[in-house]
Amino acid sequence: MDRVLEVDSVVTRFGAETVHDGVSFSVARGEVVALIGASGTGKSVLLKEIIGLLRPTAGRIRLLGTDVWGSSPAALNELRRRFGMLFQDGALFSSLTVAENIAVPFRENTDLPMDIIAPLAGFKLALVGLPPETGRKTPAQLSGGMRKRAALARALALEPEILFLDEPTSGLDPVGARAFDSLVRLLCDSLGLTAFIVTHDLDTLLSIIDRVIVLSAGKVIADGPVARVMRAEDRWIREYFAARAPAVA
């Protein structure tokens, strides 16, 4: 199996507080994987460690065959072009228009001329289902859902092999959230992308996820298909999946 992400006994400590106490898992190419866990279990911290923003106290992380924390800054930058990251609130640059935001990765990482970049940026907007006139707006003029789509277009700009999404549906209404979920799944299936999603959203989990990894008390307590993890004995997992029950009943 072609593993694109391997997290091997990662330990993270902030002072005396241990956030991760030997976290290990791996993700195969083409999988859509979710990482869940209660607030404060270090999901976002783990994501930052994987994409090379925060150094873990111990352990190894291999992303697309590169040791994230054992390689040179140049190799790390090379690696950064091969994955896309969707930040929680989009993190679009507020001083640029949406089209300029999407053009940034092309301008900085390729030597393509503007007359190729501009239509490409426009196409990326269409790819995430945004109308063309969105390109001329500034991020402040967009709704939450549109901002996430625009940020997704920027994350997809350099044709990443793996896509990291931090709480992609938070702050969206249920209709918008489901539409965003199916967009992510469609892109993963059509483009052969691997997706690693940090989420709280149970509906995301039940609709588009192949495999779920549960983080609790610094360890991975469950790892497998959603249907199997749902039946796990752990109290937090039971409460998490039960949270939906009243709405269903």
Add this chain to the structure above:
Amino acid sequence: MMKSHGCSWLLSFPRDAGDEVLEHGIEDGTSVLYLSGVWRLSNLGAIVDALRSLKLDAGRTFVLDGSRLEALDTAAGFTLFRHLAGLGCSESMVSGRGFDQRHSRLLRLVHERMKCPPAAARSIHLGLVQRVGAAAINLWRLLVSHNAFVGAVALDALDLVPRPRRFRLRETVSQFESAGLDAVPIVALVTFLIGVVFAYLLGQQALRYGANIFVVDGVGLAICRELSPLLAAVIVAGRSGAAFTAQIGTMKVQEEIDAISTLGLSPIQVLVVPRLAAITVALPLLVFVGDAAGIAGGMLVAAWQLDLPPQTFIDRLHDALALKQVVVGLVKAPVFAVFIALIACRMGMLVSRDARSVGVNTTSTVVQCIVWVILIDAVFAVVLQHLEI
């Protein structure tokens, strides 16, 4: 490589690209376009070159062959479709074959999403005349809205008169501390140094005529009437004006202003009136500190360079500096303060919900405040001259 029979087809082999990405041939009378090698963003330059040198007969059907394709991404797929469309190929004229399942899925998505035409990503560049016009209109609108804001502040402040308990004394005192007391050292330092410089330069000239004593007149008048009020106002505009805009602007970004309104409070009474009151009281006091520091600076130079002992300096100052000159300086200060507070709070309220506009408005506050302070100072000079004060 296919041999070309029909002259209607011009062959295209991008030789400079290293790997060939596009081949064109005739097979059983049908023209076939072979995509080969790596069709990825990293190779897009070569792909575009190959596509640009490709010439197709309009109106003829042809086959796209993907069997030699090693890799394909959306950027390359989009570029392919866009060029084919540009060459006048309609959907019905192209058929695909030999594509890997992954590649055909990708192409299908690209094709489907391309139905909405791509946006032009260019920003609009205005000509000189348009820019000047737009700037003039924006300035006019800003001045009109400043005017409306002055009215709103006046009404809300008047509203406090029958209900003095609503006046936020604690907030006012805290603003007074940061805008007034904390500014004392910097105002004293700056005016002291200006007093030193002014007395030194004036003294150089006065020495030539043996008119040393008149340096006292010059320093006293210039510092008290003009320099100290102006410098104190500029410092307060830069320190407190910028702080007011940034504080209120950040609150605007965080929707705190809306929260204040929702709680049934007036944002003007809560935020603007205390700041306005605080610097209206603080600025005259700072000007007085500046007067003293500037004169002290002049006195130092006089004693050191012009043989005027402090006692002589003070005696002369007593005769030469009329009280009204000092009063004029002190009267200007609250007027400056009102303008600074109103502009700074107004620009804070005008912040829109993005990070950049806090910075833009803070800069604008400082520029506007300094310009207004100098303008008002000029008006004071002319009017007081006519009134012979």
